[in-house]
């Protein structure tokens with residue numbers, strides 16, 4: 581543990597904690613859409629945004645062709661722009677380009693982050709799935725990713741998963757690299773604290789918000805307290 585001067589501690593009682601964490605900003609919520617959505621999903625998304633701070637929204641619709649995802653995206657991308665939430669497209673750099681999205685999330689089989697950078701330019705956010713692998717994360721960073729995603733930290737019914745990282749991978753990452761890291765997989769307001777404490781910059785969450793018994797607004801609001809604990 582580092583020693584701090586009285587002045588440093590008087591200016592900011594959390595100085596020691598923040599110093600140990602490398603002054604990383606507070607952990608933020610990264611909302612993932614349900615795998616399938618209805619015609620009124622924009623209302624649910626607006627309700628979720630009303631619940632509290634959401635930094636990014638990922639449109640993750642599985643099993644639809646690109647034109648169908650593009651049609652679904654239109655009102656959602658508009659809403660994200662109005663609410664100052666980054667609009668991220670899952671899987672397809674071509675669709676991200678077509679929509680002028682704020683970012684794209686690429687899995688290990690979804691294409692090369694370097695190609696995405698060439699296609700999308702310097703200001704579009706590129707995220708890469710790294711499962712439980714330090715090696716994949718360092719590779720993604722070297723390839724120019726804007727964030728790396730580790731998961732699945734907990735069991736989830738949203739997607740079949742094959743990896744179960746330990747939260748310590750987040751602490752390892754944040755101790756060595758400035759690039760933000762995302763934690764994903766079965767995260768709820770009740771089980772998120774170890775991930776926030778370990779250093780996650782973002783919690784990527786789907787089911788805990790969309791299946792919250794009191795609706796998506798309450799689903800987002802439930803994360804407020806745990807996010808503040810970093």
Ligand SMILES: Cc1ncc(COP(=O)(O)OP(=O)(O)O)c(N)n1
Nearest residue numbers: 670685686687688709729762764784
């Ligand atoms: C933030 C975030 N992290 C991981 C994933 C998973 O991506 P991928 O491995 O490509 O799996 P699918 O989501 O495409 O089923 C993600 N989408 N977002």
Ligand SMILES: Cc1nc(C(=O)O)sc1CCOP(=O)(O)O
Nearest residue numbers: 731732736738765766785786787
């Ligand atoms: C899309 C996704 N990717 C994962 C990974 O481990 O890479 S886990 C996952 C599902 C996230 O949804 P929920 O919050 O409902 O578990």
Ligand SMILES: [Mg+2]
Nearest residue numbers: 671686687690
């Ligand atoms: Mg994918």
